[in-house]
Every structure is written in C-alpha cells, then in structure tokens.
Amino acid sequence: MARVAAPVAPLSNIESEAKLAFVEFLLTSVDVQESARRAIDWLVAHVAVSEAAVLVVEGPGTEILLVAEHGIPAGTIVDFSLARDDSRHPLVEALNAAETLYIQNLPTHHPSPLESRTLHAIPLRADASEPTYGLLLVAGIGPQLDSDTLWVGRTLGKHVSRLLGRQVLAETRFGQERMLLYSIINAVTDPILLTDTEGKLIIANSHAEKLFAAPEEASEGWRRAAALNNMLFSAALSTSAVSMSELARRELLLVDPLEGSDLLFELLSSRAKDERQGTYVVSILRNVTDLARAKEEIEESYRTLRVAQAEVRDERHRLDLIIDSVADPILVTDQEGDIVLMNTPAERLFNAPGLEDEAALRRVRANGANLTSFVSNVLTRSGEQRYRGEIQLTDPLIGRPLPVEALAGTILSEQGELMWVVTILHDLTEAIEKARLYEQLKQASVELERKVQEATAELAEQNELLRRQHIALEQASALKSQFLANMSHEFRTPLNAILGYTHMLLNNVTGQVTDPQRKSLTRIDSNAKHLLALINDILDITRIEAGRMPLNATTFRVSELFEEVQSELEPIIKRSNLIVSTKQRGAVPSVRSDRQKVKQIVLNLLSNALKFTPAGSVTMTASYEARRREVAIAVKDTGVGIPAEDQAKVFEDFRQLDSSPARGYGGTGLGLSICRRLANMLGGTIDLDSSPGHGSTFTLRLPAKARRR
Amino acid sequence: MSARERPLVLVVEDYQDAREMYAAYLQFSGYGVAEAANGVEAVEKAQELLPDIVLMDLALPRMDGWEATRRLKADPRTRHIPVVALTGHALAGHAEGAREAGCDAFVTKPCLPDALVAEIQRLLDRQPTKSDNKASSPTTRTARKRP
Numbered sequence: 116m117a118r119v120a121a122p123v124a125p126l127s128n129i130e131s132e133a134k135l136a137f138v139e140f141l142l143t144s145v146d147v148q149e150s151a152r153r154a155i156d157w158l159v160a161h162v163a164v165s166e167a168a169v170l171v172v173e174g175p176g177t178e179i180l181l182v183a184e185h186g187i188p189a190g191t192i193v194d195f196s197l198a199r200d201d202s203r204h205p206l207v208e209a210l211n212a213a214e215t216l217y218i219q220n221l222p223t224h225h226p227s228p229l230e231s232r233t234l235h236a237i238p239l240r241a242d243a244s245e246p247t248y249g250l251l252l253v254a255g256i257g258p259q260l261d262s263d264t265l266w267v268g269r270t271l272g273k274h275v276s277r278l279l280g281r282q283v284l285a286e287t288r289f290g291q292e293r294m295l296l297y298s299i300i301n302a303v304t305d306p307i308l309l310t311d312t313e314g315k316l317i318i319a320n321s322h323a324e325k326l327f328a329a330p331e332e333a334s335e336g337w338r339r340a341a342a343l344n345n346m347l348f349s350a351a352l353s354t355s356a357v358s359m360s361e362l363a364r365r366e367l368l369l370v371d372p373l374e375g376s377d378l379l380f381e382l383l384s385s386r387a388k389d390e391r392q393g394t395y396v397v398s399i400l401r402n403v404t405d406l407a408r409a410k411e412e413i414e415e416s417y418r419t420l421r422v423a424q425a426e427v428r429d430e431r432h433r434l435d436l437i438i439d440s441v442a443d444p445i446l447v448t449d450q451e452g453d454i455v456l457m458n459t460p461a462e463r464l465f466n467a468p469g470l471e472d473e474a475a476l477r478r479v480r481a482n483g484a485n486l487t488s489f490v491s492n493v494l495t496r497s498g499e500q501r502y503r504g505e506i507q508l509t510d511p512l513i514g515r516p517l518p519v520e521a522l523a524g525t526i527l528s529e530q531g532e533l534m535w536v537v538t539i540l541h542d543l544t545e546a547i548e549k550a551r552l553y554e555q556l557k558q559a560s561v562e563l564e565r566k567v568q569e570a571t572a573e574l575a576e577q578n579e580l581l582r583r584q585h586i587a588l589e590q591a592s593a594l595k596s597q598f599l600a601n602m603s604h605e606f607r608t609p610l611n612a613i614l615g616y617t618h619m620l621l622n623n624v625t626g627q628v629t630d631p632q633r634k635s636l637t638r639i640d641s642n643a644k645h646l647l648a649l650i651n652d653i654l655d656i657t658r659i660e661a662g663r664m665p666l667n668a669t670t671f672r673v674s675e676l677f678e679e680v681q682s683e684l685e686p687i688i689k690r691s692n693l694i695v696s697t698k699q700r701g702a703v704p705s706v707r708s709d710r711q712k713v714k715q716i717v718l719n720l721l722s723n724a725l726k727f728t729p730a731g732s733v734t735m736t737a738s739y740e741a742r743r744r745e746v747a748i749a750v751k752d753t754g755v756g757i758p759a760e761d762q763a764k765v766f767e768d769f770r771q772l773d774s775s776p777a778r779g780y781g782g783t784g785l786g787l788s789i790c791r792r793l794a795n796m797l798g799g800t801i802d803l804d805s806s807p808g809h810g811s812t813f814t815l816r817l818p819a820k821a822r823r824r
Numbered sequence: 825m826s827a828r829e830r831p832l833v834l835v836v837e838d839y840q841d842a843r844e845m846y847a848a849y850l851q852f853s854g855y856g857v858a859e860a861a862n863g864v865e866a867v868e869k870a871q872e873l874l875p876d877i878v879l880m881d882l883a884l885p886r887m888d889g890w891e892a893t894r895r896l897k898a899d900p901r902t903r904h905i906p907v908v909a910l911t912g913h914a915l916a917g918h919a920e921g922a923r924e925a926g927c928d929a930f931v932t933k934p935c936l937p938d939a940l941v942a943e944i945q946r947l948l949d950r951q952p953t954k955s956d957n958k959a960s961s962p963t964t965r966t967a968r969k970r971p
C-alpha cells in the first residue's frame with residue numbers, strides 16, 4: 116500500500132489534482148517505458164511542449180535508448196542511436212552534467228531524437244548525489260524552463276532511479292505485493308474504504324472512489340454528490356464509533372454521483388489496530404438498493420393480491436346473485452360430468468331438496484340422467500365452443516313433461532384443457548305451444564285462402580254470366596229501341612194520310628161538307644192528333660232510354676226562350692183567360708245547354724199549368740243560384756194543386772190526375788215523365804212544390820254550363 | 825223553259841195514298857203537279873219536265889231520295905231546282921244526310937198538306953228567276969202542338 120501523502124509539494128499554478136494523478140500513476144507503475152510515456156503525455160497536456168523525448172541508460176557502457184517521445188517523425192525514431200561513451204556528444208555531456216542543460220543550435224552531425232536543434236536536457240536521477248539514469252528532452256518552450264516541467268523531470272527522475280537503482284529489486288517485490296492487494300480490493304464489487312477514526316479517507320478501492328472521489332474532469336453535480344457522500348459516510352462512521360462495537364452494521368443512504376439516484380447501502384465497519392499508525396476503520400458498503408426495491412415490490416404485489424382477492428370474492432358473490440336471479444336453470448359440470456354449481460331453478464329440477472315422494476325422486480334421477488347424457492355429448496365434441504340441443508325433462512313436482520332447449524359452453528384452462536361445461540336450459544313448452552298455434556293459424560289461413568279463391572272464382576263466373584246477360588240485355592234493348600223507332604215510323608205513314616185527308620175534307624177540297632159531317636171530321640182529326648202525340652212521346656222516351664237522344668249545346672238567354680214559348684202557346688193562352696207573365700229575379704247569365712230540350716220542358720210545364728188552372732195566373736220566373744251555378748226556371752200557377760201523396764206520381768208514365776182532356780186538348784200522360792228524363796239528361800232536376808187549393812210550382816234547375824257528356 | 829201558268833211541283837212518294845193526297849191538295853191550292861213513285865222515275869221525270877220544285881220522300885224503292893237528289897244536283901239542267909226532303913224519321917242523321925245530298929229544305933212527316941204548301945211557297949218565293957206567282961194558298965198554323 117502506498118501512502119497518499121506525496122513528498123512533492125504542489126507549487127505551480129497547475130491543478131494539484133493533475134499532479135496527484137500523475138504521482139499516483141507512478142506509484143502503481145513498475146515499468147520505465149510506461150512511466151516515461153505518461154510523463155511526456157502530462158507535459159503535452161499541461162505544458163506547451165512541441166517535442167519531447169525520454170532517453171534511458173540501460174547499464175554502464177551500453178547504448179542510450181529512446182523509450183518515449185512526442186512530436187517526432189517515425190523515421191527519426193528508427194535512425195536515432197547514441198552511445199554512452201560518445202563523451203563529446205552534447206547529450207552525453209548533459210547526462211553527466213550536474214544541472215539541466217539548455218543546448219542551443221546542436222550541430223547536425225550529433226544525432227538527436229528531436230527535430231529541433233535547441234532543447235532542454237533534464238537529467239533523470241533521485242538527487243544530485245545519485246547517478247543519472249537518463250534524460251528528459253524538451254523543445255519548444257523557450258530558454259526559460261518552467262517549474263512544472265522541472266517538477267515532472269524531478270519526479271520522473273526519482274521514479275526511474277528507484278526502478279533502475281540498486282534497491283529496485285526489493286522495492287519492486289514490495290510494490291508487486293502491494294499492487295496485488297490493491298487489485299484484490301479493486302476486484303471486490305462492494306466499495307471498500309480505509310479511514311481513520313474521524314472518517315478521513317486513507318485508501319479506497321475503485322468502487323468506493325466512484326462514490327467518494329470526483330475525478331478532475333467531473334461535473335459540478337458529480338463533485339457535489341461526492342462531497343455529500345463523504346459527509347454522510349463520516350456521520351455514519353462517527354455514530355458507529357460512539358457505539359464502539361467491533362462490527363457495526365447499519366444502513367447508509369448515498370447518492371449515485373453519475374445517475375443522481377438514491378443508493379441504499381449496508382455499512383459494515385470494523386476497527387483495525389496498527390501499532391505503528393494507530394487505529395483505522397475498515398468499512399465495506401453493500402449495495403442493498405435493489406434488495407430494498409424488491410422488498411417494496413413484493414409488499415406492493417402482496418397488497419395488490421389482497422385487493423384482487425377481495426374483488427374476486429365480491430365478483431363471486433355478485434355472480435351468484437345474478438345466476439340465481441336468472442329464471443332459466445343454469446348448471447356447471449366438471450369434466451367428469453358431475454354438477455359443481457347450479458342456480459335455484461336448476462335445483463328444482465335436478466336436486467329437489469326435501470322431496471319425499473318416490474315418483475318425484477325418480478323424476479329427478481331421470482332428469483339427471485338426461486342431463487348427463489347431454490353433457491357427455493358436449494364433452495366428446497370438445498372442439499366446439501358452443502353446443503345446442505334439446506332435452507326432455509319432467510317437472511319433478513307435478514310430473515308435467517318439460518321439453519327444454521340446452522345451450523352448453525365449455526370453459527378451458529389456460530393450457531386448453533376442458534375444465535367445466537356451463538349449461539343453460541330454456542323451457543320450450545311455451546315455444547312449442549306457440550309453434551302449434553302458429554301451425555293451426557297457418558292451416559286456418561290456408562283454408563281461408565282456399566275459400567276466398569273459391570268465392571272469387573264463383574264471383575268471376577257470375578260476373579261473366581252477368582256480363583253476358585248485360586250484353587244480351589243491351590242487344591235486346593237496342594233491338595227494342597229499333598223496333599219502337601221503326602214502329603213509330605210505320606205508325607206515322609198511315610196517320611199522315613188520315614190527318615191529311617181529314618184536313619182536306621175540312622178545308623172543303625173535295626166539296627162543301629155539312630155541319631154534322633164537319634163535327635165528325637173534327638173528332639177524327641182530334642183523335643188522330645192525340646195518337647200522333649202519343650207516338651211522338653213514346654219515341655222520345657225510347658230514344659232517351661236507349662241513349663240515342665242527341666244533345667246539341669248552344670248558348671242562349673232564358674228570357675228569349677220565355678218569349679218563344681209564350682208566342683208558341685199564344686192561342687191557348689188567349690183561350691184560357693189567364694194572366695201569363697214572366698219574371699227575372701236578379702241577374703241571370705246566359706245558359707249553355709241544349710236549347711231544344713230546355714224549350715221542350717218549359718213548353719210542357721207551361722201548357723200543363725194552363726191546362727190545370729181554371730182561373731188566376733201563371734208566372735214563369737228565371738233566377739240564378741251562384742253558389743251551385745244553377746239556373747232555376749219556376750212555373751207557378753194558381754190552379755187546383757196536387758196533394759202531397761200524389762206529387763211523386765205525376766212524374767210517372769201515363770199518369771194524369773185528371774185524365775179527361777180538360778180543354779179539348781188532352782195530354783198523353785207522358786209529358787212530365789219525359790220532362791224529368793230530359794232534365795236529368797241535361798244534368799238538372801225538376802221539383803214540385805204544391806198543395807191542393809194553392810196552386811203548383813214546377814221548378815227546373817239546370818247547370819248554367821252543361822258538362823259534356 | 826217557258827213560263828208556266830202555275831208552278832209545277834214534282835211529288836216523289838212511294839206511298840200512293842200520301843202521294844195522291846199531296847197532289848190533290850197542291851192542285852187545289854193552285855199548283856201544277858207531276859208524280860213519281862221511286863227514285864229512278866223521279867230523276868227521269870225531273871229531267872223531262874224540269875219542274876219548279878221537287879218534293880222528295882227519302883225512303884224510296886229502286887233508288888232512295890238521297891241518291892236521286894244527288895243526281896239532280898249533279899245535272900246542270902236540274903241543278904237549280906229546289907228539293908224539299910220529306911221523311912217519317914225525325915232522327916238527326918236523316919236531316920244531315922239530306923242537306924249533304926243537296927236538299928234545300930227538310931219536312932218531317934206527318935206534315936199536314938197546308939204546312940207542306942207553305943214550305944213549298946216559301947222556297948219558290950226565294951227563287952229569283954221565277955215569274956209572278958199568283959198561288960197564295962190559305963196558310964194554316966204550322967206549329968206542331970205538343971202537350
């Protein structure tokens with residue numbers, strides 16, 4: 116072991132740490148060349164030397180060797196050689212000189228390891244009385260040799276003389292033993308320190324150095340951490356010193372200088388007594404940071420486990436509640452097919468606690484057997500996740516058949532091994548009943564459909580029959596109409612002759628007729644005309660019924676129609692001694708309709724009024740109902756009136772309340788019937804308002820604008 | 825054609841009673857009368873006699889009234905002669921057909937003799953080339969009376 120207290124006092128402005136490091140290196144080094152190289156590196160780093168070299172004398176009368184250099188080309192190194200006995204060579208002179216030489220302009224015939232011909236040659240020796248073992252050559256720093264270079268020369272000189280001097284052997288052996296011990300300490304992974312009782316550091320292995328000594332290039336943080344660790348360590352040690360125990364064991368919290376994280380150590384310190392140097396304290400620090408962390412982690416996972424256990428318990432409880440609340444039976448069986456869990460509805464089927472009835476117990480056993488066979492099916496089909504089937508069970512209590520749908524799922528272990536089978540049973544009674552009802556409904560529906568189809572077919576048949584009958588009827592009707600039209604024509608031809616000849620006779624074309632003859636001829640004429648009127652009316656009705664009455668719409672004014680009708684009936688009006696007047700209430704627009712037909716209706720109504728009014732007046736009134744866009748033509752008389760019960764009859768065919776030809780021109784009894792038919796054809800109506808003794812009012816209502824038919 | 829004393833009416837009618845009745849009344853009323861019983865005869869008589877007016881029944885044997893009228897109106901010699909159509913069918917089609925065939929007037933049977941005479945006189949009065957016409961037969965009321 117080496118003493119840290121170096122014999123060299125730091126004098127220069129260069130950091131003492133750098134020098135300390137150099138000295139420490141030399142302490143551990145037993146190789147001249149290594150030491151020389153380290154010295155030159157130090158100079159290059161701290162002093163601005165351009166070239167440097169170390170020459171060593173191997174032994175008396177031998178060559179001088181170049182062991183270390185800086186800034187020298189490779190060729191020069193190889194070429195250089197200098198003999199110890201070349202006494203005229205300035206470097207050999209320097210070797211023998213008492214002081215450091217400053218050689219200027221070295222002649223070129225003298226070989227030199229340096230390129231520069233001006234250099235300092237520092238002899239390497241322990242002190243002036245000792246023999247010189249070599250030279251330190253330095254160039255490029257000017258004539259003045261600085262104290263640092265001089266210090267390096269002295270230090271290296273002492274080291275080299277120690278290594279190469281007479282005591283070298285013994286010292287080297289001691290040094291080697293020391294090195295061995297040092298490397299053993301270093302090999303220990305725990306930090307080891309040797310301190311005095313105050314905690315002042317004497318020796319530390321490399322692991323301890325990391326914690327307690329910051330190197331020169333260390334950051335500020337590192338240095339502070341090291342200082343803090345020193346403080347903590349001293350404090351810990353002083354408490355242990357107080358306890359005075361031989362082997363103190365305690366925990367020490369330090370700071371990792373590189374990471375900045377906390378490190379927990381177990382500190383073992385023991386006292387060692389050295390008679391020469393007093394009492395020391397040897398401390399070993401064991402890093403238990405990871406241990407503490409592991410312990411914490413274990414505690415944490417234990418806590419987590421406890422919480423998880425509690426959760427699992429809660430979960431299990433909830434699950435039980437849920438399973439029991441499900442109305443469908445749920446069972447869990449193991450891989451042997453034994454039931455390990457079931458809810459209350461399942462228990463009713465497979466357990467039946469408290470049942471004494473032999474039949475009920477038999478049913479429970481039968482249910483169990485059925486379930487077992489289902490589950491064994493599931494077990495053999497282990498590849499499938501779900502399995503669906505139907506089981507025939509029996510209600511144990513009442514013995515009612517209970518068909519159920521079974522849905523099974525398998526639960527596998529993590530290794531894929533089948534652990535349990537969960538089976539849910541669903542009562543199918545209702546579903547089966549529904550299906551049965553549905554089937555009945557379907558059959559009823561089919562039956563209904565069949566009946567509807569039959570009825571439809573029958574209807575279609577009847578429709579066809581009706582259609583044929585309709586065609587036949589239409590044909591018959593057309594034939595009838597044609598027949599009537601022809602008949603009326605055939606009637607007319609002879610009637611034309613009768614009327615014509617009677618007319619001629621009455622006009623004395625064939626000579627003068629007597630008064631009794633004239634009376635008879637007049638009767639013939641009158642009856643022939645009545646017959647003609649009947650034929651004309653029948654023809655009209657026939658045409659209307661057959662839809663062969665053509666409509667010819669024109670626009671005309673009702674007032675003009677009134678005048679025409681009046682003038683046409685002028686002779687009859689004169690003879691009747693009635694006051695006939697026309698009126699218009701409000702503005703009456705022109706009418707678009709079949710003028711001929713409207714006129715025929717009005718003519719008919721007026722002549723009827725004249726016929727059935729013995730005295731008084733007949734009034735024709737035109738008005739317009741804007742709301743319904745209807746023109747109304749009312750023919751009001753002061754005649755006999757019609758009793759309410761007969762009012763409907765007057766519009767019937769061949770209906771005349773007073774069948775005698777009243778004033779010598781009897782009607783056919785078809786007039787009002789035709790009028791109503793014509794009015795309907797024109798889109799209008801005819802109404803009657805009458806009471807006996809108060810006259811009658813016939814009102815024709817027509818759309819102002821007849822729609823096209 | 826030389827001016828006649830009395831205007832000549834050609835009465836075309838297949839029903840003898842009616843034909844003779846109209847002829848008798850026309851003669852009584854102061855007209856000259858020629859008669860034809862069918863369409864063929866009507867065309868021949870008209871071309872031969874060139875009457876002042878033709879009274880044409882439409883329903884005729886051998887050739888109907890429409891065709892006879894068309895022939896008369898197609899002949900330059902007879903084209904100017906007015907034709908009064910006479911029919912028992914009061915159907916609209918008959919009147920239209922008669923006008924298309926070239927009839928100048930249309931009378932529906934039954935037609936009293938004096939009404940027929942009035943219609944004939946009305947047409948003759950319209951003819952500008954006709955000479956004085958002393959025939960002024962007694963006119964009776966023509967309105968058809970209906971209940």
